[in-house]
Amino acid sequence: MESTVEKIKVWFRFVPREGWFPQDTEDLWATKLGDDAAIVQSIPFLQDGVAEGDVVRYQTDAGGLHWAVGRVSTAGSCTIHVVPVPTGPLGRSPQAVHQRLSAFELGGEDFSEEFPMVAFAASADADFTGIKALLDQGAEEGGWQYEVGCGTVRWWNA
Structure with a gap:
């Protein structure tokens, strides 16, 4: 069957x-x-x-x-929303956001051409410390803004 x-x-x-x-x-x-x-x-x-x-x-x-x-x-995964800053080094390119975060092998989907937000899924065994450091660096450089739509204790403690 x-x-x-x-x-x-x-x-x-x-x-x-x-x-x-x-x-x-x-x-x-x-x-x-x-x-x-x-x-x-x-x-x-x-x-x-x-x-x-x-x-x-x-x-x-x-x-x-x-x-x-x-x-x-919960599966222990986290959801991260990244929006490239149009006037920043990445422009409005969700592809550039994917590229910058590609080393972490995150699953990601683009919202729309009009609003180039990328939603990433970071699995429970992902390098949360490294991801957070790169997200913070990209925000400090003016490349994007980000938020955590769903975090875990492990994420917040990383």
Whole structure:
């Protein structure tokens, strides 16, 4: 008997941040674990407090949408958002951001051409100290601004 892996979209609701995007939801691909839990398989751009590999609980509404209601467990990964400064040495290039961080072999996705934010997933065994040092250096050089959308104790202590 073959087992099939069911991919679903899990939706998250949040309060939009002033000066950011007007969206108050974000959908993330996930692998269904049962009727009410799934493993997040994509990197969040807007939703804080969840990272790729985390298990979330969800409720399915009458329209068939799966809405996240909480995180069940963490994979230990971190989500980092990096936005190149248009007037900085990297310009508006998400590719240049990927290149600068390539030594760390982070998974990353670009938001859009209009807003060149890159969302990175740093796995639990990543070199958090090295990543943080390079992120700080890039910010000090005026190349980018960054924020941590989901950090772990290991990240904050690195």
